[in-house]
Amino acid sequence: xxxxxxxxxxxxxxxxxxxxxxxxxxxxxxxxxxxxxxxxxxxxxxxxxxxxxxxxxxxxxxxxxxxxxxxxxxxxxxxxxxxxxxxxxxxxxxxxxxxxxxxxxxxxxxxxxxxxxxxxxxxxxxxxxxxxxxxxxxxxxxxxxxxxxxxxxxxxxxxxxxxxxxxxxxxxxxxxxxxxxxxxxxxxxxxxxxxxxxxxxxxxxxxxxxxxxxxxxxxxxxxxxxxxxxxxxxxxxxxxxxxxxxxxxxxxxxxxxxxxxxxxxxxxxxxxxxxxxxxxxxxxxxxxxxxxxxxxxxxxxxxxxxxxxxxxxxxxxxxxxxxxxxxxxxxxxxxxxxxxxxxxxxxxxxxxxxxxxxxxxxxxxxxxxxxxxxxxxxxxxx
Amino acid sequence: xxxxxxxxxxxxxxxxxxxxxxxxxxxxxxxxxxxxxxxxxxxxxxxxxxxxxxxxxxxxxxxxxxxxxxxxxxxxxxxxxxxxxxxxxxxxxxxxxxxxxxxxxxxxxxxxxxxxxxxxxxxxxxxxxxxxxxxxxxxxxxxxxxxxxxxxxxxxxxxxxxxxxxxxxxxxxxxxxxxxxxxxxxxxxxxxxxxxxxxxxxxxxxxxxxxxxxxxxxxxxxxxxxxxxxxxxxxxxxxxxxxxxxxxxxxxxxxxxxxxxxxxxxxxxxxxxxxxxxxxxxxxxxxxxxxxxxxxxxxxxxxxxxxxxxxxxxxxxxxxxxxxxxxxxxxx
Ligand SMILES: Nc1ncnc2c1ncn2[C@@H]1O[C@H](COP(=O)(O)OP(=O)(O)O)[C@@H](O)[C@H]1O
Ligand SMILES: [Mg+2]
Numbered sequence: 250x251x252x253x254x255x256x257x258x259x260x261x262x263x264x265x266x267x268x269x270x271x272x273x274x275x276x277x278x279x280x281x282x283x284x285x286x287x288x289x290x291x292x293x294x295x296x297x298x299x300x301x302x303x304x305x306x307x308x309x310x311x312x313x314x315x316x317x318x319x320x321x322x323x324x325x326x327x328x329x330x331x332x333x334x335x336x337x338x339x340x341x342x343x344x345x346x347x348x349x350x351x352x353x354x355x356x357x358x359x360x361x362x363x364x365x366x367x368x369x370x371x372x373x374x375x376x377x378x379x380x381x382x383x384x385x386x387x388x389x390x391x392x393x394x395x396x397x398x399x400x401x402x403x404x405x406x407x408x409x410x411x412x413x414x415x416x417x418x419x420x421x422x423x424x425x426x427x428x429x430x431x432x433x434x435x436x437x438x439x440x441x442x443x444x445x446x447x448x449x450x451x452x453x454x455x456x457x458x459x460x461x462x463x464x465x466x467x468x469x470x471x472x473x474x475x476x477x478x479x480x481x482x483x484x485x486x487x488x489x490x491x492x493x494x495x496x497x498x499x500x501x502x503x504x505x506x507x508x509x510x511x512x513x514x515x516x517x518x519x520x521x522x523x524x525x526x527x528x529x530x531x532x533x534x535x536x537x538x539x540x541x542x543x544x545x546x547x548x549x550x551x552x553x554x555x556x557x558x559x560x561x562x563x564x565x566x567x568x569x570x571x572x573x574x575x576x577x578x579x580x581x582x583x584x585x586x587x588x589x590x591x592x593x594x595x596x597x598x599x600x601x602x603x604x605x606x607x608x609x610x611x612x613x614x615x616x617x618x619x620x621x622x623x624x625x626x627x628x629x630x631x
Numbered sequence: 632x633x634x635x636x637x638x639x640x641x642x643x644x645x646x647x648x649x650x651x652x653x654x655x656x657x658x659x660x661x662x663x664x665x666x667x668x669x670x671x672x673x674x675x676x677x678x679x680x681x682x683x684x685x686x687x688x689x690x691x692x693x694x695x696x697x698x699x700x701x702x703x704x705x706x707x708x709x710x711x712x713x714x715x716x717x718x719x720x721x722x723x724x725x726x727x728x729x730x731x732x733x734x735x736x737x738x739x740x741x742x743x744x745x746x747x748x749x750x751x752x753x754x755x756x757x758x759x760x761x762x763x764x765x766x767x768x769x770x771x772x773x774x775x776x777x778x779x780x781x782x783x784x785x786x787x788x789x790x791x792x793x794x795x796x797x798x799x800x801x802x803x804x805x806x807x808x809x810x811x812x813x814x815x816x817x818x819x820x821x822x823x824x825x826x827x828x829x830x831x832x833x834x835x836x837x838x839x840x841x842x843x844x845x846x847x848x849x850x851x852x853x854x855x856x857x858x859x860x861x862x863x864x865x866x867x868x869x870x871x872x873x874x875x876x877x878x879x880x881x882x883x884x885x886x887x888x889x890x891x892x893x894x895x896x897x898x899x900x901x902x903x904x905x906x907x908x909x910x911x912x913x914x915x916x917x918x919x920x921x922x923x924x925x926x927x928x929x930x931x932x933x934x935x936x937x938x939x940x941x942x943x944x945x946x947x948x949x950x951x952x953x954x955x956x957x958x959x960x961x962x963x
Contacts, residue, residue: 301858322864334855338877348863399863 250312251325251402251435252277253298258307260293267293270307271461273454278433280426282446285456286482291439292331294456295405298437299328311402322351327396329406333388335380341391342376348399366394369428386417393428403435410445422448443483447471455479471534473598477605480532480598486561488532489572492602495519495529502531504566507546512594518609519599528602535561535575537596544589548572550582564588679938685931690744693927707744708928710737712754712936716746723747754915754933761911762940764826765894768833772890773883775834776841781871783842784849785857795846798839806899814903824905832900837890844889848882849875884951891944895937912937 252275259270268290275281283291296302298309300321308317316324327348335344342363349359367373370390380388389409396404409425410418426449429436440446446453447467455462455470455478463475474480480488493502493509498516500509509531511519523529538546548564551571555578562574562582574590582588599608640653651657685693687704714737719727724745731739741748783791813832814823822828852875860870876883895912902914916933945952 299862301861321858321861322866324862326862328859328862330855330859332853332855334853334859336856336874336878338880347860351860351864351869395859 250277252312253403253435253437254310254313255298256308256310258294258297258304258309260290260297260302261305266290266459268297269460272307273461273464275435275437277435280429280436280438280449280451282450282453283437283439283456284443284446284450284453284482285441285462287441289456290459291441291456292407295328295407295437295439298403299326299405300324301328324403325399325401326403326405327399327401329392329396329404329409331408331411333380333392333412335388335391335395337379337381339379340376341372341378341380341383344380344391345394345398348395352399362398363394366398369397369431370394370424384417385413386421389413389417389421390424393425397428397432400432401434403437404429405437407439408441409438411440411442418445425449444485447483455482457482472596473607473610474532475607477530477532477600480600484534486535486573488534488598489538490530490532490600491566491570491572492528492530494526495523496526500529500531502546502566503570504546504548507548507566509545509592511599512597514594515597515599515609522599522601522608529608530600530602530605532598532600533592533596535573537593538572538574538590539593540574540576540580540588540590542589544591546591547587547589550584550586550588552584553582562588564590682931682934685928686935688928690926690928705740705743706736707740708926708932709936710740710748711926711929712932713737713752714741714748715750715752716741716748718745719747753910754912754936757910757912757915758936760826760829760905760909761895761913761937764829764833764909764911765891767826768830768837768894769887769890771830771834772837772841773845773886776838776845776886777876777879777883779838779842780845780849781875783846785854795843798842801835801839810900810903813900817904822904824908824910826909828904829901829909829911832904833890833894833897836897837893840889840893841886844886845879845882848879848885852878881951884948888945888948888952892941895941 254275255271255273257270257272258268259266260268273281283294285291293302297304300316300319300323304317308315310316311324335341336347339347342360345363345366346359349362354362367376370393372387372390372394375383375387375391380391383391389412392409396406406425410421413421422445425438438446438449447470450467452464452466453470454464455475457478463470463479465473465475470479470483474483474488477490480490491502493500493507495511498511498520500511501507502509519529546566548566550562551565552563554561554563558578560576560578560580560582562576563571564574565571574588576582600606601608635655644653652661686708687706688699688702689705689707692699692702719742724742727734727742727747731742734742738748782788783795788794817823817828820828822831856874856878857867857870860874861867865873897911898913898917901911902917905911905914912933916930916937
């Protein structure tokens, strides 16, 4: 069992905030990703949870008990470091056994447990090697084995795949996810790669500039970003964001004749939130645009990226507004051609131009995360 | 030559090297530099060669002009070094010659120049003093240095930079400047000519070097190693013992060698602050010059015996002195 509760935790180094106060409850069995660009405070947050860093304010609770000032070894959490931190002077077997030896476990039990973990990760053939001789992927497997061996209540992983080649990254991603589902250990996973977070996490905590921007399921942060930062950061490319003054139920977007009509369900909210004639930001994902001869919006093809399964059109509205549109890979669009398109009203989001915050709900309809359900079901069965 | 730029080198290049380093001119210059280095190395080794050769020569061979390259080796120098002897009157000498078989080899060597052994010389004791003083002071300074270096490397310490500079500054005064006040202080505290006094002195001197050297090595050990151990339930001290010390083996070995060499070779303080009890080898080799003619082969033998321990220590630790054996599991 491990429910981790962060209550208003914050970290200041001198005068500057590395992490501004925020609260978060991580359910037992949940896989939470801390996502954000480099330097936004992800590692610091993880280190505060592990006890390797003190908090400047707030408290941390593990299953209801306040562990804010308990030492790292007391918390029964395993930390997987970005650069593996395998001890180069001892063999892989000893590396994996190392955490168990701290507990003074009998030797035979130690190696039995090591063998168990090793077979889960399929690294039997590496046991007698020194870490220095291993490839990146194998080092990461050994680091995971070392974390797993103690059966910790929670895994804290700091960009564990960051140093891997793209080829390994995807298979390791699946492996970590599989491990998580089979152990049901609460996992906090730090990454700057939104694809990784989207693929693996039950919930994503998006951070930027020491501040939590949004906490939500992958669907939430993708379809209903809380602000412009999240809208831009999630997805590749990010959400298309166009600013223009609102007049009645229409928004005048850049380019000539690009008048967008606000979908009926959102009109009221929007009219209440933005004064007449003031800017509002219209956001939509590339796949929300549908090419259509009679489309309300129009622009000139600026570039086309053939991405295999589909094509990404860069359409310029005016000299400094380019939107990305997903379209059929078979249709060719010469550069400079004019295209027209409509937006799926379900998938359009609006943002306040001054506060940059979303107007309307920031949660997509959905259920509790899969792994939390799994963990709860298992708990009940037990 | 002229068409090198068209044909390239005669043999395929299988080492990693820049293109302009394999032109015939560059190769020739490289060989000239290599030859110069070898020449310098040989010149540098000549005194050591002469010392080794001299240690095995007889008195007569040592002073022969021109110097003898081929000679009958003898252990006379070593026997003279290790023993006190008296010259026997001819009658006693003849008598002794009768019972040549019962004499041990040292006596026989001594007798070749008409002398008999009366006891061991001071050199053995002084060499032993050197071993004790250099050994203990090295152990203490490496041990304390390791703890201090770890603290400086890992913990926020108020005035860290000033402290480190202060530690370094203890090495800045030349020995001649500090010997007089030290001499007076040691007199006062009864440390003059004691092992303890010399151990304290060499420890103090080596400690600054040890702290600086080891801090450099420990800085290179990623702190994640200890953090991983801390998260796994080890204490800071256990992590230090099980992770940091093995990782710093290279640095510890290097520091040990430097400390041993300093304490072993130190001359000025030893000359001033010791006389009988705690006198170390370096000043005693120098004083051998004075007594009853110059025993060149004994001096050479003494210098040789003095060199050997340093060579042994370095040899034992050579594996650790090669850097890079422990690093590389972490990519940064
Ligand atoms: N020990 C430290 N002392 C001072 N500043 C730090 C320290 N650790 C991190 N920081 C600062 O805190 C901010 C957040 O760092 P970090 O949590 O490592 O970011 P991330 O892991 O998201 O890249 C950065 O600006 C970094 O420079
Ligand atoms: Mg980080």
